[in-house]
Ligand SMILES: [Zn+2]
């Protein structure tokens with residue numbers, strides 16, 4: 001993923017979640033998560049590596065990878081998150097038109113990646129899937145469904161996030 005993409009997405013994440021965002025380059029042990037029979041990478045195995053990354057206490061983290069991810073019960077996943085937890089992971093693998101036999105479209109890849117990052121981070125803040133049509137927390141099985149939703153949460157999910165943020169700020173204060 002072009003770094004410029006991630007820089008710009010970091011700004012979006014900052015404005016939606018109201019928290020500082022820092023980009024890091026880290027190495028994950030990819031062979032360890034590779035499933036030979038499926039020719040895909042086990043998303044949960046990578047997620048546990050993301051959890052184990054050495055980062056400031058309580059910092060939420062989301063890994064961006066480019067390999068095809070799966071969980072055992074599903075053919076593939078765009079990403080995975082620990083609900084109300086620390087870590088998430090997303091992959092660009094199925095987000096570019098190139099995967100579907102069309103010409104690459106960096107602009108669409110960018111929009112989709114941005115939404116998926118906000119979506120998975122939303123889960124780490126305790127947001128469930130939302131039924132509002134345009135809400136970023138609506139679940140998507142196909143890229144076309146990602147294209148239909150917005151990058152931002154609906155008012156209900158948005159106000160839940162503000163509450164979650166207040167809680168985090170208070171926890172920070174009481175532990176310092
Ligand atoms: Zn989800």
Ligand SMILES: [Zn+2]
Nearest residue numbers: 130135154157
């Ligand atoms: Zn919503």
